[in-house]
Amino acid sequence: MKRKLKTIDCFFQRDNPRATPIENPNLTNVQDSDPINLHTEAAELNQQETLATTFERDPGKRVQILMLPFDQQDEARRFYISEGPYQVILDEYPLNDASHARRFQSNWFKQFSWLEYSPHTDRAYCLPCFLFSKKPIGKYGLDTFTVKGFNNWKKVNEGKECAFLKHMGNSGSAHNYSVGCFNNLKNSMTHIDKVMVKENEKLVAEARLRLTTTINSIRWLTFQGCPFRGHDESQNSLNQGALQIIVKFDFVFILLMMEKIMKITDVLCQTLQKKSIDILNALDSVSNTKVLLGNLRNDGWDPVLQEVC
Known part of the structure; x- marks a missing residue:
């Protein structure tokens, strides 16, 4: 008697592609979902709501x-x-x-x-x-x-x-004491951040100005063919080099004053160079220039010093 040979169908069931079992999608979702995960997600949502509403804004509902x-x-x-x-x-x-x-x-x-x-x-x-x-x-x-x-x-x-x-009440009342504590804590919450931001902005502006000034000085010296460094760059030296001179306070201050004065007088110079201008317009330009120069003198050195520093 011949022994019956076992095929792969004895161990595995053939899948029928034509058969399309009907499944309940709601039932499948419920069976596939993990109850532990659902419980965890619900707990996380409740925790988020609790954290978001820990402190009630309405004074009639909030906890003391x-x-x-x-x-x-x-x-x-x-x-x-x-x-x-x-x-x-x-x-x-x-x-x-x-x-x-x-x-x-x-x-x-x-x-x-x-x-x-x-x-x-x-x-x-x-x-x-x-x-x-x-x-x-x-x-x-x-x-x-x-x-x-x-x-x-x-x-x-x-x-x-x-x-x-x-x-x-008066200045020593309990309310004013509470207001003082309120303002102190409010200032401590914002004061450091604002100071740091302003200080950082000031440092960035100073660094950019310093870098821009150095680059412009190097470009001007290169264009003029002047040496950057001097033979003796000590403080008492009379020949410290062009780069040391043009970045000094006195040099920058004088250049800035010359720029402001030349901007004021440039309009007058251009007006006087026109041959078609009459004497009345020339006098008006002269009087306007005198007023602008007087304003520059009356404003003092503070605006110029702020730009230099």
């Missing part, structure tokens, strides 16, 4: 600074200072519950830069006091502009009895 963890308080202060007061401009603010109902006015933002308004509670708050005031010790009214909020709009426009002015 002292209620935050100690390591987040400074971060929160920097965030609120960078964002500035929460000043919402509405077409019409809601009326309060007083007997003579009144509403918040947006022009108060221009009068009091520290003022904030919460559409959620329809109350006014103080940003510097929220950031730097100490915890109230049971005294009534200390937390009006930080925790509870102020909405007695009747007491705003009452002259010296204005609630906002009374909150500001």
Whole structure:
């Protein structure tokens, strides 16, 4: 009896290209997707939303600074200072519950830069006091502009009895102390960066001017066929070389003054060279030149020194 030979079909199933199995795309996506990855992506999205909304801008919803963890308080202060007061401009603010109902006015933002308004509670708050005031010790009214909020709009426009002015107080009040802390931290956040940028721009401008002056000096000496270096380039030497002379302060200052004077007198020279000019126009040109030269003298040396330095 012959032994039946095994072919490759015994081990593998032939794929039928004509058969097109019907698959549910939704079911396939669910089966192929990894539940762990889905959970991770959802967690990452939630974490991004949490990071983006860690500090609430609305003063009626935000958490008090002292209620935050100690390591987040400074971060929160920097965030609120960078964002500035929460000043919402509405077409019409809601009326309060007083007997003579009144509403918040947006022009108060221009009068009091520290003022904030919460559409959620329809109350006014103080940003510097929220950031730097100490915890109230049971005294009534200390937390009006930080925790509870102020909405007695009747007491705003009452002259010296204005609630906002009374909150500001004198120079030694708690509000002014908080404003001072606010400005100090704000300046420390921006002062160094601005100084560095200005200093870098100044250094770049000075370096470009120095390089341009050196290149122009070398080109002029080359064109004139003058030697660059002198035999003795010490400070007391009378022959330091052309390159050492033309880059000195005195030489540059004199050239700059000559340039300014020649620009003023050049118009007069060109006018006097015209044969068709009459005596009246010549006198006008002379008087204009005298006025310009007088202005150059009256302005002093400061503008010229700034250009040289």
